[in-house]
Amino acid sequence: MEDxxxxxxxxxxxxxxxxxxxxxxxxxxxxxxxxxxxxPLDGNAHxxxxxxxxxxxxxxxxxxxxxx
Numbered sequence: 001m002e003d004x005x006x007x008x009x010x011x012x013x014x015x016x017x018x019x020x021x022x023x024x025x026x027x028x029x030x031x032x033x034x035x036x037x038x039x040p041l042d043g044n045a046h047x048x049x050x051x052x053x054x055x056x057x058x059x060x061x062x063x064x065x066x067x068x
Contacts, residue, residue, distance in 0.1 A: 004064040006031040008041050013055035020057075032063055 005026070009020045020027070025035060041047075045060040 002032075002035045004032050004039065005061045006037060006059070006064060007031065008037050008045070008060040010040060010058040010060075011052075011055060013057075016052055016055045016057060023042045028056070031061075033061075 009017075011017050011020075027033065028036070040058070041060045041062050045062040047058065047060040048054060049058050051057070
């Protein structure tokens with residue numbers, strides 16, 4: 001895999017948000033994310049919602065098509 005992506009992680013759970021932030025370098029390296037955004041991506045993003053320790057987490061990603 002060589003595709004690079006933009007990532008959005010959304011949650012209202014403070015502890016989960018901190019965990020994502022604390023591990024953002026690792027997540028970026030494993031997913032080839034080149035950019036994180038703090039607002040949800042528009043309609044052409046791939047999205048899923050999961051629960052982590054009972055807390056909802058929205059994950060969105062979009063393939064980067066141009067240099068950032």
